[in-house]
Amino acid sequence: MVFRLAAFVIALSCNAGLAFGADRLHEKMELLAGSRAPISIEADVIKYDRRSGVYTLTGHVVVSQGERTLTSDNATLEEKTGDAKAAGSARLVDRDNVLFAEKIEVNFNTKLGNIEEGSMFVKKENYHITGRSMRRVTEDEYGVVSGGMTTCDADLPAWRVTAGELKVRMDKDVRARDVVIRVKGVPVFYTPYAWFPLLKPRTTGFLLPSIGYSTKEGARLYNSFYWAPTDNFDATLSADYRSRRGVGIGTELRWAYDRDTITRLNGYYMDDRKSKRERWNLLLNHKQTLAGDIYLKADVRLSDHQYYRDLTETALDKTQRSVDSNAIAGRRWDWGGAYLFSQYTLSLDADNDFTVQRLPELGVNVVKMRIFNTPLYLDVDSSASYFHREKGVNAARFDLYSKVSGVFNLGGVNISPRFGYRETGYDMRGRERETYDGERGLVGFGVTAQTGFNRIYSFDSGPLAGLKHTVEPVVAYDFVQRRGGSVFPKFDGIDTLGRRNLLAGSLVNRFVVKYRGGGDKARVDYVTIRLSMYHDLNKDNLVSGRQRSLSNLFGEVVYKAGELFTVNNNFRFDPYEGVFMSVNTDVRVEDAKGRWHVSVGQRFSKDTKQHFMSPSRMDLFTPSAEFKSEFGKEDENEAKRLNFLTLEGGVKVGSKVAVSGRAWYDVHNQNFRETSVSVSYASQCWGVTASFTKRPGERQVMVMVNLKGLGNVKI
Secondary structure, rough: OOOOOOOOOOOOOOOEEEEHHHHHHHHHHHOOOOOOOOOEEEEEEEEOOOOOEEEEEEEEEEEEEEEEEEEEEEEEEEEOEEEEEEEEEEEEOOOEEEEEEEEEEOOOOOOOEEEEEEEEEHHHHHHEEEEEEEEEEEEEEEEEEEEEEEOOOOOOOOOEEEEEEEEEEEEOEEEEEEEEEEEEOOEEEEEEEEEEEOOOOOOOEEEEEEEEEEEOOHHHHEEEEEEEOOOOOOEEEEEEOOOOOOEEEEEEEEEEEEEEEEEEEEEEEEEEOOOOOEEEEOOOOEEEEOOEEHHHHHEEEOOOOOOHHHOOOHHHHHOOOOEEEEEEEEEEEOOOEEOOOEEEEOOOOHHHHHEEEEEEEEEEEEEEEEOOOOEEEOOOEEEEEEEEEEOOEEEEEEEEEEEEEEOEOOOOOEEEEEEEEEEEEEEOOOOOHHHHHOOOEEEEEEEEOOEEEEEEEEEEOEEEEEEEEEEEEEEEEEEEEEOOOOOOOOOOOOHHHHOEEEEEEEEEEEEEEEOOOOHHHHEEEEEEEEEEEEEEOOOOEEEEEEEEEEEEEEEEEEEEEOOEEEEEEEEEOOOOOOHHHHHEEEEEEEEOOOEEEEEEEEEOOOOOOOOOOOOOHHOOOOOOOOOOOOOOOOOOOOHHOEEEEEEEEEEOOOOEEEEEEEEEEEOOOOOOEEEEEEEEEEEEEEEEEEEEEEEOEEEEEEEEEOOOOOOOOOO
């Protein structure tokens, strides 16, 4: 053990004191019980009592060992036990933790000790803990009597938790009795017991409640308990009180067996006195991989018919028309794979008895395999499906699709020929089965030609330094001849396939614009413009009873100006009527330093029954129109629901205040579906967010307070 003495005087005590030279002192200190690292002491005066083995230090005392340092006006150090007692402006620094007190007792070997009328500062999360007495029970646990804690640096903190007893476990939690929460020294809340998560987010404990008011729901109170018994499992149990509906009980369970096996389960139940019926919702998400080749996935969403309309919080959830539950199990091989798939659809608008369910589907796929040593490849898709609904036609369907394709480059042009055959058979049940055919065969061939040209322009002056322009033309032809029946139930897109004689074209223009100045960080803009259209040589495209040879013109524009401005737009234009059938736009502008942003969104569709397939994705038997089931009730207002505008933005006011808002405007009904505004204030140790949301027939106010350092606490 090595001791460095900055300044010392060794004096004999009245009956036992001895003075030693530096070598003898070094030898005696080697006997310090349980020492793990060298100790260094400094003081104006150092005395040593040989019989008791006690060092007495006076004036500017510094005792240090590794990352631990004790300073005070006076101190004693016991050679045999490692106990140290310091008095007079005592301070103990242990890594990032600092203890302040008039008196500190600590054992340099065990790191345990006591302080009187002192405080502790923990750099991580900025904790300030005070107490009449404080005892270090273990290296990471403290017991405090008549104390308090806060993360605020001010002498009069914005908030502080005081308690008769505090048990602080670093990186875990705080358990307290006779708890009072004080705001600027004023008591605002009392509880006989409290349990707060500390530092780590995965800590068992109660979270403070979320409080609000809605004109539709009445007073709102939401409280939850977080439970994390193991590293791979946790749960949140919640109680949701709505004065006009009752009490809802919710739970969320999360566990991970290993990196490839994760499960999440959400449940909610309420006996709703407003609607006088039981309300419930169940969400299950599970994914699992076995031996790298076998996989399981499930995404289940079940609820009562009006749950999403009445009890969810976002406009997107409230306006969705259906929810799907899916489950799939499969196996992968080098040559392809096999799967078993089921899908259950819950209609939120119509009678679910007419909704078609896929229960189940078994499929085997063969990925592209080279045919001997030729440049041709074979791939096969096959499936056996059973479609069920409570009312109407049910059917078992077998589908086999095999295709031969290749890619050749001729003078810079990629030529992709393809030939395929598709056989589909049906075994139908129900009174309407006689009106449908039971078998269909499709044979087809096609070819796609694609190339690209680019040119770079340089500018000697002006704001632009350079421009790269790329042109990518695509031409495709598909011919399909149908054998067998022509009338089939439309369970999914496969059933819409028929004869085809299509000539399609697509033209993509890409621009890369580089501005002058800025060095390596010079602004670069990216622009993509895509136009696609096809010509039906058989004129099978029927719209409003008219035969058409030309499809709608599909356009897509993407513009990204550096990191500050982004535009995404797509449209469908009817060349016969001269009108836009749909226009969708998203624009976002933001400050480079993140101080503000504005987003504008627009959705318009005149006729949702018309859809378009981009020629760049053409395949022999890809449906030429997005699938729309002939089963279920039509909604005449469906298209009108897609005509709306959204506006969202936010701005930071100084370093502590942020304001954000969102609006969703229904153009057809000329009203706002939802508007919301929130204001957030974040100080050094706490924050508060107040939000106001307005929906048709409802106003809602929520206030959330965050006390930094006490986990995810909201009021």
